[in-house]
Amino acid sequence: MPGIVIIGVQWGDEGKGKVTDLLAERADVVVRFQGGNNAGHTIVRGGETWKLHLMPSGILHPGKLCVIGNGVVIDPKVLTDELDELRRRQVDTSGLRISANAHLIMPYHKLLDDAGEIKLGKLQIGTTRRGIGPCYADKAARLGIRVQDLLDEKILKKKIVAALEPKRLSLREYAKDPQLDLQTMTEEYLTYGHRIEPYVADTSRIVLEALDRDELIVFEGAQGTLLDIDHGTYPFVTSSNPVAGAACIGAGVGPKDIDEVWGITKAYGTRVGAGPFPTELDGPLADELRDRGGEYGTTTGRARRVGWLDLVALRYAVRLNSLTALVVTKLDVLSGQRVLKVCTRYRGEDEAEFDHFPWHQTVLHHVVGEYRELPGWNEDLRDCRSEDDLPEAARSYLQFIADFVRVPVALIGVGPGRDEVIWTRAGAGMHGSAAAVTA
Ligand code: GDP
Ligand code: IMO
Ligand code: MG
Numbered sequence: 279m280p281g282i283v284i285i286g287v288q289w290g291d292e293g294k295g296k297v298t299d300l301l302a303e304r305a306d307v308v309v310r311f312q313g314g315n316n317a318g319h320t321i322v323r324g325g326e327t328w329k330l331h332l333m334p335s336g337i338l339h340p341g342k343l344c345v346i347g348n349g350v351v352i353d354p355k356v357l358t359d360e361l362d363e364l365r366r367r368q369v370d371t372s373g374l375r376i377s378a379n380a381h382l383i384m385p386y387h388k389l390l391d392d393a394g395e396i397k398l399g400k401l402q403i404g405t406t407r408r409g410i411g412p413c414y415a416d417k418a419a420r421l422g423i424r425v426q427d428l429l430d431e432k433i434l435k436k437k438i439v440a441a442l443e444p445k446r447l448s449l450r451e452y453a454k455d456p457q458l459d460l461q462t463m464t465e466e467y468l469t470y471g472h473r474i475e476p477y478v479a480d481t482s483r484i485v486l487e488a489l490d491r492d493e494l495i496v497f498e499g500a501q502g503t504l505l506d507i508d509h510g511t512y513p514f515v516t517s518s519n520p521v522a523g524a525a526c527i528g529a530g531v532g533p534k535d536i537d538e539v540w541g542i543t544k545a546y547g548t549r550v551g552a553g554p555f556p557t558e559l560d561g562p563l564a565d566e567l568r569d570r571g572g573e574y575g576t577t578t579g580r581a582r583r584v585g586w587l588d589l590v591a592l593r594y595a596v597r598l599n600s601l602t603a604l605v606v607t608k609l610d611v612l613s614g615q616r617v618l619k620v621c622t623r624y625r626g627e628d629e630a631e632f633d634h635f636p637w638h639q640t641v642l643h644h645v646v647g648e649y650r651e652l653p654g655w656n657e658d659l660r661d662c663r664s665e666d667d668l669p670e671a672a673r674s675y676l677q678f679i680a681d682f683v684r685v686p687v688a689l690i691g692v693g694p695g696r697d698e699v700i701w702t703r704a705g706a707g708m709h710g711s712a713a714a715v716t717a
Contacts (some may be wrong), residue, residue: 280494281537282708283494283540284297284306287502287503287542289501290500290520290572292544293607296696302336302338306342306491308334309498310333310334311524312518313350313410314521316410316501321505321696331577332350332356334370336496341370341423345375345481346375347486349524350380352376352382353408361374375477376481378425378481384438386410386412386458388409390409399595403514404513404514410517413517428468434464481530499680500520503521504591506518506521512639514551514600522539539599543606544608545612546587549582558585559585564584564585568581586620589622589679590596593683598684603685605687608677609659609672615654617654624650626645627641652674659693688708
């Protein structure tokens with residue numbers, strides 16, 4: 279049975295939560311491998327909506343082994359709140375396992391995230407202000423505090439002192455903030471430690487043993503390829519690697535344990551936060567797509583920027599992630615457009631043309647999209663359950679995308695609900711019921 283990685287191939291919010299929940303039906307283990315509660319993964323089932331930030335999107339399947347891997351940064355308050363909320367809604371969370379090596383978001387990380395953004399002023403990244411960047415920075419500086427440190431008061435206190443020391447200057451204005459009081463912080467975090475202790479485990483071993491038993495593992499990414507700290511639109515990125523390769527590091531498995539990589543893209547583009555977005559739209563069309571698609575952040579509620587589908591960026595993501603299949607979500611949102619545009623090339627200053635994603639930040643900031651116009655459709659797609667149900671123009675739109683990036687479409691989203699999907703022949707292997715697969 280394969281290890282399958284699910285990642286976003288745009289700027290996040292592509293529908294990873296929904297796809298992971300769908301695949302979790304067949305999977306034995308679901309593993310989150312990077313990011314933190316900057317993520318907001320929505321699952322809509324039977325009229326109920328779930329917004330998960332740290333919990334792997336397999337958690338709604340009773341007892342399913344759901345792993346928060348070592349590559350994730352955990353805000354333990356958010357984690358325990360999420361556990362409480364799930365229990366309140368009668369979800370069985372007994373399958374949760376948390377890596378002892380995952381790093382913790384501390385109160386000072388959130389303050390530093392805030393302060394950093396305020397200091398940047400107009401140049402700010404538009405982070406989620408959840409402390410993600412400062413936490414990963416401490417991890418790299420070897421000043422991080424890990425889940426296992428919560429289990430020993432002495433060690434925890436020592437590590438907090440060591441982590442705070444080099445930050446004195448930047449935290450000066452918060453000196454009197456009660457959150458930063460050593461004793462208060464230690465006690466608060468020890469309490470979280472008691473709560474999560476039953477879930478703490480050697481998760482890399484758990485995943486490896488499942489692979490040895492030939493089980494199906496879904497590695498669930500957060501954010502998206504263009505937010506990758508190495509390959510994205512730096513510095514307007516997150517502080518982890520949302521690309522597929524990071525699944526190995528963030529879960530503790532080797533590259534040979536990954537058999538498939540599914541890239542999730544919307545049928546158009548969105549971005550939340552600052553940074554280049556070559557196909558961005560504004561005006562009434564942007565407002566219409568934002569409203570139809572409900573494009574408001576799951577985590578921060580911010581209105582998402584909206585644009586046409588960018589195939590130059592998608593081809594770049596295909597290359598970075600070795601995609602084996604595409605999932606195109608939110609096709610339903612495009613109904614009612616007479617013409618649909620897809621970006622097939624960038625044009626820069628001096629009429630320079632770019633078939634490939636530019637490596638130079640200044641170039642990228644100045645490019646605009648060149649478009650191919652494709653016919654739109656008026657039909658409502660939400661009841662379509664097979665490719666044959668789709669209007670001809672919708673099928674051609676998908677075919678154009680697949681041909682351009684040379685990756686087959688395995689799954690199509692036609693609504694937020696978990697049943698509002700179309701499995702194609704390319705996705706058949708991952709689908710529980712062969713009957714729903716179109717010929
Ligand atoms: P994630 O972060 O990648 O998991 O995505 P989010 O949950 O942040 O945002 C995706 C949004 O689109 C959520 O509100 C989903 O319920 C919704 N969604 C997912 N797939 C579809 C689809 O095919 N059609 C429509 N209309 N909505 C979808
Ligand atoms: P999911 O998993 C969309 C964006 C922020 C900001 C940048 C850096 O739901 O797709 P950070 O707080 O990570 O330091 O912010 O990254 N960002 C996301 N955008 N979806 C996400 O997650 C995001 N997580 C972070 O808006 O531009
Ligand atoms: Mg999201």
